[in-house]
Amino acid sequence: MNLSSVEPWIILSFCSVIFFIGLFGVMIRRNILIILMSIELMLNAVNLTFVTYSKQLAHLGGQMSVFFIITVAAAESAVGLGLVIAMFRTLKTVDTDQIQMLRE
């Protein structure tokens, strides 16, 4: 199968669908681990967008950016999981509905 025959707009709309699934996941889901996964989903959708545009525009900058974004995403999930563990030790939950000490 010749991959380059796939129209860019199909991939790009696919990316935007993934991105918004991630965004809604962050807003709707209640489990922190799922929320972390949704954030990763958003970043990966951005990566795919960059690669597609890079191919379409014949410009290497987009593919370069992807490496940096992957690195940042890895650092972000490391920090996120660390915070989840610290929070689980004190609050004994990963459900965002149970976390509401800081209210007006």
Place this chain on the structure above:
Amino acid sequence: MNTYSLIKPELLMLTKEQMFSLMPYFYMFVGALFTIILSVNKKLSPKWTVFLVSLATCLVGISTSVARLKIDTLTLFNGMMISDTYSHLFNIIFIVSAGLTILSSFRYLDKEGLQHPEYNVLILLAALGMMLMTSSMDLIVLFISLEIMSLSVYVLVGFRRADRRSNEAAMKYFILGSAASAVLLYGTALLYGATGKTQIHDIYTFIQTHPQSMSPVFVLGAWLVILGFLFKVASVPFHMWMPDVYEGAPAPITGFMTTGLKAAAFAAFLRVFVSLGYGSVLSETIQTHLHHILWVCAVLTMVVGNVVALTQTNLKRMLAYSSIAHTGYLLIGLLAGPKSDQGYSPMIVYLVSYAVMNLGAFGVLTLISTRDDGGLNLNDVSGLSRRHPWLAFSMAVFLFSMAGVPPTAGFLAKYLLFYSAVQANELPIVIIGVLCSAVSVYYYLRVLVYMYMKEPQGSPMKSGFSVWPSFVVAAMVFLTLQIGLIPGGILTVARKAMAAL
């Protein structure tokens, strides 16, 4: 591979002059690494070595930045970074606030049993991220430096690991902050798709050459970038994270966030906005569109921030809402900028004075905070004037400055900001702003009433006096009054920074 236009490595070479411009960043980075290495050395006492090395790093960083303040604009790394008066002025703000945070946290960390070397390392790295953020001229570099800053600050917010509030604040900040960063990044990706570039200068050229043909992809991308920035500066529809984070974070870190983080977000916002042609090459329709958005955001931010602050009894939460209100005033500066003679220099003056008074106010809060500083509320300061008259006096100066009472820095900054808005024919928003700051006097003065007119409550603090935080507070009182009375120096620097932008 020859279908791709290759990136030439020789474009990234640096001349000697450019190397010197990179020195502040270099020293901060090396200082942070050196601090990590020293902290594992068991022979030296890590507490003192780490403290002194990180302070020395800040001092070297400040002096190199001051030395570069008067130098002409230089672009670095083929236009991905820029070194001008604007970036170096903000570098000084960030490093000073990092240094003063380290100074005022020293005793606090002892008191809370949190004396870990990572604290200072993370503050240095966060400051480095802020510095890179204001000098980046490429959206990818901007994103990476934003993440360097944010990731360090997420950990700092959750630094009191045994405390539930701190954990909760860190988690909330992490989730909302990374989602906002991802939105900003998606905006960047779409802008890249529409223009083929990530460098701000190239996007500017693109807008200039295609003034009328804004593709939907470009518009959506620009929207997402603006949304990301409005989140980072905590403008009203996106402000919900700020009170929670400010309340849960350790007191010195809250101080660092109000000064460093806010100034960094605004500085980068202003840089990107102006470099993308806000007020110059953008077409009339887009200009009015942006103007409407900023107008609504500014009004909502001022009103919500000030009104909600009225009902707060927790001091850190109250200052968080006041910080939201100040974001609103700063947004007035952003929308008045293109049409007034002074440009954006009132914003710069405002950010400097705001940083000064907040560092001081949070220095005082750090000094009076007891073990559970998440619950630092009005009763904790009642009768402060009897126990610590100087501390109460300094807090009074900072609160007057935040409310905008002469002869303090806050008054001067607010006056300049509103004056520039009047020049730009923005009378309605100036009236709303003045009314809002009249409302704000109520909740600032309430703290004063508690400090001066109520009897002390509870047991007196055990560790009343410590040298470093007191030094910070005294220096900030001096600066607040100095900027208010003799503003010449800061005005000149702000104009010069503005001209470089």
